[in-house]
Amino acid sequence: xxxxxxxxxxxxxxxxxxxxxxxxxxxxxxxxxxxxxxxxxxxxxxxxxx
Amino acid sequence: xxxxxxxxxxxxxxxxxxxxxxxxxxxxxxxxxxxxxxxxxxxxxxxxxxxxxxxxxxxxxxxxxxxxxxxxxxxxxxxxxxxxxxxxxxxxxxxxxxxxxxxxxxxxxxxxxxxxxxxxxxxxxxxxxxxxxxxxxxxxxxxxxxxxxxxxxxxxxxxxxxxxxxxxxxxxxxxxxxxxxxxxxxxxxxxxxxxxxxxxxxxxxxxxxxxxxxxxxxxxxxxxxxxxxxxxxxxxxxxxxxxxxxxxxxxxxxxxxxxxxxxxxxxxxxxxxxxxxxxxxxxxxxxxxxxxxxxxxxxxxxxxxxxxxxxxxxxxxxxxxxxxxxxxxxxxxxxxxxxxxxxxxxxxxxxxxxxxxxxxxxxxxxxxxxxxxxxxxxxxxxxxxxxxxxxxxxxxxxxxxxxxxxxxxxxxxxxxxxxxxxxxxxxxxx
Numbered sequence: 001x002x003x004x005x006x007x008x009x010x011x012x013x014x015x016x017x018x019x020x021x022x023x024x025x026x027x028x029x030x031x032x033x034x035x036x037x038x039x040x041x042x043x044x045x046x047x048x049x050x
Numbered sequence: 051x052x053x054x055x056x057x058x059x060x061x062x063x064x065x066x067x068x069x070x071x072x073x074x075x076x077x078x079x080x081x082x083x084x085x086x087x088x089x090x091x092x093x094x095x096x097x098x099x100x101x102x103x104x105x106x107x108x109x110x111x112x113x114x115x116x117x118x119x120x121x122x123x124x125x126x127x128x129x130x131x132x133x134x135x136x137x138x139x140x141x142x143x144x145x146x147x148x149x150x151x152x153x154x155x156x157x158x159x160x161x162x163x164x165x166x167x168x169x170x171x172x173x174x175x176x177x178x179x180x181x182x183x184x185x186x187x188x189x190x191x192x193x194x195x196x197x198x199x200x201x202x203x204x205x206x207x208x209x210x211x212x213x214x215x216x217x218x219x220x221x222x223x224x225x226x227x228x229x230x231x232x233x234x235x236x237x238x239x240x241x242x243x244x245x246x247x248x249x250x251x252x253x254x255x256x257x258x259x260x261x262x263x264x265x266x267x268x269x270x271x272x273x274x275x276x277x278x279x280x281x282x283x284x285x286x287x288x289x290x291x292x293x294x295x296x297x298x299x300x301x302x303x304x305x306x307x308x309x310x311x312x313x314x315x316x317x318x319x320x321x322x323x324x325x326x327x328x329x330x331x332x333x334x335x336x337x338x339x340x341x342x343x344x345x346x347x348x349x350x351x352x353x354x355x356x357x358x359x360x361x362x363x364x365x366x367x368x369x370x371x372x373x374x375x376x377x378x379x380x381x382x383x384x385x386x387x388x389x390x391x392x393x394x395x396x397x398x399x400x401x402x403x404x405x406x407x408x409x410x411x412x413x414x415x416x417x418x419x420x421x422x423x424x425x426x427x428x429x430x431x432x433x434x435x436x437x438x439x440x441x442x443x444x445x446x447x448x449x450x451x452x453x454x455x456x457x458x459x460x461x462x463x464x465x466x467x468x469x470x471x472x473x474x475x476x477x478x479x480x
Binding site: 024031034035036040041047048 | 053057061068071079081084108
């Protein structure tokens with residue numbers, strides 16, 4: 001998917017030497033709970049192969 | 051923090067349901083509280099453009115959250131109402147978009163608040179025209195009612211949105227309307243866009259589906275052929291061929307979409323790729339794309355001397371003489387199908403003489419051409435040119451004299467001039 005590639009590129013662009021961003025592996029609720037404790041935004045990529 | 055919601059996975063599907071996402075790709079940015087801050091629907095390259103949208107969303111400019119706040123704080127803010135409406139429109143949330151578009155139109159009936167330029171439009175469209183189009187389109191998409199779009203087209207009969215409007219109506223009339231209604235629509239559509247080949251192609255497809263009327267089909271096909279005469283299109287020609295077979299004229303179908311069409315398509319593709327490669331050859335940042343285009347062109351038309359000499363020229367521009375010689379060097383000249391044919395050899399001699407490289411290879415080929423056709427003046431002329439380039443003036447003059455001797459009356463003056471030029475160069479050398 002071109003968008004998937006684009007997001008990967010974007011992550012590469014955004015990643016610093018110290019912190020590389022990766023996809024959250026748990027559920028969305030887990031991600032939101034973590035974001036809340038860290039006062040961060042969550043970027044959700046709605047993706048489908050179909 | 052990044053979360054990928056894959057519709058095919060349970061946790062992803064749950065996110066689709068939770069946020070009512072209908073289409074992909076969609077990117078939603080959530081605040082730490084789980085509320086939607088902003089979203090970006092669809093993706094169009096390049097990646098930098100998408101990155102800019104994300105950056106804008108992260109900066110808080112014109113986000114769903116900030117626009118909601120702006121409209122709540124000032125319900126008279128026409129631009130904010132419009133932008134928020136369009137945010138909901140992107141997500142196909144018509145129930146939220148429509149009241150806001152109406153609110154905007156009431157606040158700014160003369161369209162002073164601005165214009166919008168989506169990625170897929172060539173030029174900006176005024177907010178009023180855009181809002182009216184979207185409201186009309188909701189009628190078609192939600193209730194399959196063409197009346198609002200028809201009313202829109204009456205008000206905005208030309209331009210980008212009219213084209214979109216007709217295209218949307220075409221979807222309805224092509225698929226759902228009985229043939230007479232569909233054909234009446236196509237008459238109107240073609241009158242509005244008489245130079246748009248795809249309008250006529252769609253009309254012809256509908257005629258093929260209805261298996262007639264053939265007379266009208268011939269008229270539409272003729273128009274379509276005229277519109278694409280200088281820029282043939284595979285999809286258009288496939289439609290034309292299908293129609294002519296149905297109309298009992300398979301010879302016409304063959305002429306339009308037979309093997310000659312495929313050959314021409316290959317040639318256009320290969321030389322088109324070369325235009326691209328040639329254009330960008332001087333740009334070091336595009337080197338990979340240039341090499342890929344050149345390699346693809348060679349794959350499409352392997353062994354074509356005109357193409358190979360241009361590919362070699364591109365490699366020379368990139369400073370890779372070895373690669374130029376690999377595709378169009380002695381191995382090419384000595385290949386059996388070329389060594390016995392003066393036409394590719396002549397191209398070979400001309401190219402390397404012009405470049406001033408591989409002159410020994412060019413000389414061997416030029417000498418061989420005059421052995422193959424000893425009375426062809428232009429081959430002697432080619433031999434004279436390569437010898438002159440090598441500064442072997444005595445031999446060059448002898449070859450140029452042969453060119454004059456065998457030249458036709460019409461071409462003799464040019465050959466004589468070439469002879470004089472070589473004489474002058476020889477005199478300078480002395």
